[in-house]
Amino acid sequence: MKVGVVSDVHNNLEALTYALDQLRGCELILNLGDLVSQYRVLPETLRIAREHDLLGIVGNHEKAILLPPGSVLRDHLAPYDLAYLRDLPDQRTLELDGRRVRVVHGAPWDDARDISCEYVYEANQRLAAAAEADVLLLGHTHIAALSRVDGVLVLNPGSAGEARDRARRLSYAELDFAAGRATVWEIRNGAAPEQMLAADL
Numbered sequence: 001m002k003v004g005v006v007s008d009v010h011n012n013l014e015a016l017t018y019a020l021d022q023l024r025g026c027e028l029i030l031n032l033g034d035l036v037s038q039y040r041v042l043p044e045t046l047r048i049a050r051e052h053d054l055l056g057i058v059g060n061h062e063k064a065i066l067l068p069p070g071s072v073l074r075d076h077l078a079p080y081d082l083a084y085l086r087d088l089p090d091q092r093t094l095e096l097d098g099r100r101v102r103v104v105h106g107a108p109w110d111d112a113r114d115i116s117c118e119y120v121y122e123a124n125q126r127l128a129a130a131a132e133a134d135v136l137l138l139g140h141t142h143i144a145a146l147s148r149v150d151g152v153l154v155l156n157p158g159s160a161g162e163a164r165d166r167a168r169r170l171s172y173a174e175l176d177f178a179a180g181r182a183t184v185w186e187i188r189n190g191a192a193p194e195q196m197l198a199a200d201l
Helices: 013-022 043-051 060-066 079-086 125-131
Strands: 002-006 028-031 092-096 099-103 135-137 145-149 152-156 171-176 181-186 194-200
Touching (some): 002 013, 043 079, 060 079, 125 135, 125 145, 125 152, 145 194, 152 181
Parallel strands (some): 099 135
Antiparallel strands (some): 171 181
């Protein structure tokens, strides 16, 4: 089984389209939140997500639209777009190819009722224990990371929307369970993706 992973797209249609094209051989594509921006929701972003059956969660930007009373942006969304965002859970736990995979935006202990999410820049024993999974997928930092702590593979695919690492790279990830490999790929418009990080699953 192959699983694609995107995060922190923030309405970047070009980068999202690139990543989805590269992940077309995947049986499942996960979105780790912040598909849109708390200041702007492009209907095209949500249309692409629906068309590609992205299995997503909310990020802090979706929470900023959905949670506060009197959100002007929320009140201006088309009903089907608002319904799509409201149907996104805070986190997911999936069984994929015999592995327990936890999907979060910031950290496993983030409060679903709080707009804020914690930034996790380095995997540690606390994070591994909180994962309660074989694989922990998280985003929010916009910086790709891949490590193993206490038997838990921790993967951040980076951002397919707003680059924040020192090299200003956009990226996405792929989990190939059959090959036993997790890979983070750099988005290179007009060129083939380049491997950034890789580890055994």
